[in-house]
Amino acid sequence: MEKKLVQLEISDLAFDGKSVGHLEGKVVFCDRGLPGETVLAEITRSKSRYNQAIVHEITEKCEVRIPPVCSHFDRCGGCIWQDLSYQEQLHYKQKQVVDCLERLGDLPSVRVADAIGAPEQFHYRNKMEFSFHVTSGGGFNLGLHRRGRFDDIFDLDRCYLQSELSNEIVAWVRRFVNAEGIPVYDVKRHTGFMRFLVIRQGKHTGQTMVNIVTNYGAFPGQEKLVAGLTGTFPAITTIVHNQNSRKSNIATGEIETVLYGPGYIEETINARRFRIRANSFFQTNSLQAEKLYKTALEHLEADPGDKLLDLYCGTGTIAILFSSYVSEVVGVELVADAVAMAKENALINNVDNVQFIQASVQDFLKSPYLTENPFDIVVVDPPRAGLHPKALRRTLRLSPKKLLYISCNPATFARDAKEIIAAGYDLPAVVPVDMFPHTKHIELVALFHPV
Ligand SMILES: C[S@@+](CC[C@H](N)C(=O)[O-])C[C@H]1O[C@@H](n2cnc3c(N)ncnc32)[C@H](O)[C@@H]1O
Known part of the structure; x- marks a missing residue:
């Protein structure tokens, strides 16, 4: 059956990043579209005070729309406003x-x-969390959350938020886990081992931490992992292994083992030095x-x-x-x-x-x-x-x-x-x-x- 589409004028951006249109006096929160644009959208949810919609086509584009740099833009839940000029992003924030x-x-x-x-509008993050995810074909993805989905991860090729080194480490770890046949954690069945790869990098110091978060258990091939990572990436100054047995999908551990280096990295902020460990907060x-x-x-x-x-x-x-x-x-x-x-x-x-x-x-x-x-x-x-x-x-x-x-x-x-x-x-x-x-x-x- 053909989907019924409605035409909407986008007038605003809402607090959670959704775009805002109106239909018959009711607000419609859309997944795409920028203020000043006209879209064809499918209403997916109708509540008493608002509707939700998925945009199928942007029929009239606005002037402040810019081409996103990232190939994952359409599906990634991270940079939802990469198609909006930075000045406009600041205005809406x-x-x-x-x-x-x-x-x-x-x-x-x-x-x-x-x-x-x-x-800096790109490569500004000193910390990124990448998730392992079992795919239906029996393989796995290592990457970031699909937009609007807490339970789906797409396989990351390149992210513009941390650094090129970080992208290379992600690709290396993916190949390693594949080659060693290490089982990936299944969030529905709570089986498997690999859960997250967290990379922290001091932007001023260059010191880099690789933190592997897994289900409980010893790390199979841990010496090989350390030798391979440090041999390939001299910027890696420490590697830690965090074990997390909780069902909640968070990239921190209850037991931490330092596999290489001091277990922390250093960063400087306004001429002071700060040591940062895997499980402690630091502005990203x-x-x-x-x-x-x-x-x-x-x-x-x-x-x-x-x-x-x-x-x-x-x-x-x-x-x-x-x-x-x-x-x-x-x-x-x-x-x-x-x-x-x-x-x-x-x-x-x-x-x-x-x-x-x-x-x-x-x-x-x-x-x-x-x-x-x-x-x-x-x-x-x-x-x-x-x-x-x-x-x-x-x-x-x-x-x-x-x-x-x-x-x-x-x-x-x-x-x-x-x-x-x-x-x-x-x-x-x-x-x-x-x-x-x-x-x-x-x-x-x-x-x-x-x-
Ligand atoms: C937004 S961070 C701020 C950290 C720090 N001010 C900075 O600029 O790096 C919030 C911090 O609050 C801590 N925290 C969360 N709940 C807390 C609570 N109930 N009591 C004390 N600290 C808490 C977290 O562990 C985290 O380190």
């Missing part, structure tokens, strides 16, 4: 922050600055992270006598970078590996006015230590879910004179900002910073002051 503040935070009067663009765009932290520091205007609490501190980047502008810093982080790295990072940078505590932020904020040791500045940089409600309430109880919020999700930020403002803080402006060109993601920096 800024607009998404405005929309979130208005619609989710009820905060139309907060000024949203122009998004700060990234110095090093060059733009430098701008992010500089922007945050400039807005903060810290006094040398200030005491600063860095919540969700990861491997200690903010704590260490800000330590020379304040008297004392305490960083709090949940992941033990990251805290160990943060302590080591403070040592190698000769920073002696910071300390790091391993705890969940919400629990740490209950501790009596805080009544005896008040902080002038609180910095929060939570994961995409934003602040835990208890963490938010307990942070506000500290009554900091400055609350700096770095967010990677404008929707949860808008929710939290509404609460912070209701508790007596002012937010004159936020600054979006684009850490991930061609993707739908946008980071932002916001400084709250008590009214």
Whole structure:
């Protein structure tokens, strides 16, 4: 049966990267199309307040459409906006922050600055996760997620987000697993071995980590793998093996074995050195992270006598970078590996006015230590879910004179900002910073002051 297609004018780009049209007074979220374009689309889902549609043809193209550089563009879930000029990407990312503040935070009067663009639009990532995936023919793919699919991986030829070296390592590991006949993990049956290949590269140092994440068990042919990888790619400075027995499909391990090198790589950010291990968070765009932290520091205007609490501190980047502008810093982080790295990072940078505590932020904020040791500045940089409600309430109880919020999700930020403002803080402006060109993601920096 022939599919019924409707003509739609695309007028906007939505928060999750979908394009927006209208049909009979209802919003239609489409998988493709740019503002100013006309498309022929098939309605695939009809809800009371909106429809979803798949675009079959773009009948009128807009001027800001550009040819994507990547051959995987049509199917990859990564760079969904590679066909939109970078200036326009920044425009829509800024607009998404405005929309979130208005619609989710009820905060139309907060000024949203122009998004700060990234110095490099390609090859900017210092970390990429590639997944192994069993195919129906009995073979396997090693690559990235198909657009809109958490359960399907296409075989990657070349990705433009990390480096050419990273592409070559992917191809080498694929050949190795094939030649050695190592079974690939089947996400439905939970059988097999190879799960992920994670590559981390210091953009300033060139140091490269290969992290193989597998199901539980010894690695078959591990000496051969190490000899082959290090012999072929001298830039590889460390290789680690992480075993993950959990059904959830995440590229971290419960048991880590260092197969080669020190088990970490180093990166420099704004003239400080940072050690990064396989399972600890580190901003994935090093060059733009430098701008992010500089922007945050400039807005903060810290006094040398200030005491600063860095919540969700990861491997200690903010704590260490800000330590020379304040008297004392305490960083709090949940992941033990990251805290160990943060302590080591403070040592190698000769920073002696910071300390790091391993705890969940919400629990740490209950501790009596805080009544005896008040902080002038609180910095929060939570994961995409934003602040835990208890963490938010307990942070506000500290009554900091400055609350700096770095967010990677404008929707949860808008929710939290509404609460912070209701508790007596002012937010004159936020600054979006684009850490991930061609993707739908946008980071932002916001400084709250008590009214
Ligand atoms: C967005 S990262 C920020 C890291 C760091 N500020 C930076 O710039 O590199 C969020 C961090 O919060 C940590 N985290 C997540 N939930 C947490 C919690 N409930 N308590 C403490 N840390 C948490 C994660 O492990 C991660 O390191």
